[in-house]
Amino acid sequence: MKIEIITTGDSSKTLHLPALNEQYHSKHGALTEANHVYIQKGLEHLIESDSKSPSLTVFELGFGTGMNAMLTAVKMTERGHEVCNYVTVEPHLLSSAHYTVFENESWASPELYLTMHQAAVGEWTAITPFFNLLKLDTTFESFTTDLRFDLIYYDAFGPRVQPELWEPWALEKCAGLLSEHGTWVSYCAKGTVRRGLEAAGLSVERLPGPPGKREMLRAEKTK
Numbered sequence: 621m622k623i624e625i626i627t628t629g630d631s632s633k634t635l636h637l638p639a640l641n642e643q644y645h646s647k648h649g650a651l652t653e654a655n656h657v658y659i660q661k662g663l664e665h666l667i668e669s670d671s672k673s674p675s676l677t678v679f680e681l682g683f684g685t686g687m688n689a690m691l692t693a694v695k696m697t698e699r700g701h702e703v704c705n706y707v708t709v710e711p712h713l714l715s716s717a718h719y720t721v722f723e724n725e726s727w728a729s730p731e732l733y734l735t736m737h738q739a740a741v742g743e744w745t746a747i748t749p750f751f752n753l754l755k756l757d758t759t760f761e762s763f764t765t766d767l768r769f770d771l772i773y774y775d776a777f778g779p780r781v782q783p784e785l786w787e788p789w790a791l792e793k794c795a796g797l798l799s800e801h802g803t804w805v806s807y808c809a810k811g812t813v814r815r816g817l818e819a820a821g822l823s824v825e826r827l828p829g830p831p832g833k834r835e836m837l838r839a840e841k842t843k
């Protein structure tokens with residue numbers, strides 16, 4: 621599928637798929653969205669609420685450009701406290717022609733960024749002493765694991781493009797992957813998704829979204 625590179629509203633770049641008329645991140649600001657949804661409302665929220673744990677497990681649907689993984693690795697390494705074990709699934713791993721476009725972006729420490737993209741698929745790789753990465757070349761539909769996650773970054777393409785990944789079965793699968801008190805975050809604020817998360821037994825909050833989106837969702841396992 622043809623992939624184009626576009627510059628978003630905060631000057632950070634993302635990938636655009638003309639055939640689907642879909643982007644990897646918000647056109648209003650890729651970096652702003654990733655920081656707001658996944659880092660501030662997800663990772664920082666988790667760390668603030670459970671700062672005593674020596675390690676945390678994160679699952680990301682869609683490794684894509686590696687932006688969420690990179691921002692998480694930098695945050696964990698700056699903190700220098702908990703070790704983050706980060707599992708991500710991606711059935712369309714980018715070629716170097718596409719991921720190297722981002723290596724000199726403000727958020728991508730070039731050495732760490734390339735180490736992440738070049739890490740062997742299917743093997744744990746220590747990216748820093750505080751961030752271990754397991755990239756899997758598979759779909760969310762096929763993903764199985766015995767691990768349970770403290771935090772899920774649900775970063776599928778939107779419901780218009782990938783409706784199946786926002787259906788009740790997918791949200792129930794997420795609930796099953798969460799550890800006790802685990803947290804799920806996504807940029808998506810659709811009512812059917814919120815109700816699907818509630819039906820899966822999670823407590824759902826509507827939070828202010830990043831630029832261009834009034835709301836986003838955060839869900840927690842409370843029972």
Ligand SMILES: C[S@@+](CC[C@H](N)C(=O)[O-])C[C@H]1O[C@@H](n2cnc3c(N)ncnc32)[C@H](O)[C@@H]1O
Nearest residue numbers: 644682683684685686687688712759760775777
């Ligand atoms: C919105 S983009 C996510 C961007 C990514 N998190 C980043 O930081 O660049 C959606 C990602 O999900 C991947 N994807 C598409 N179908 C998938 C599936 N069935 N299971 C898992 N990932 C999928 C896409 O290839 C793409 O990388």
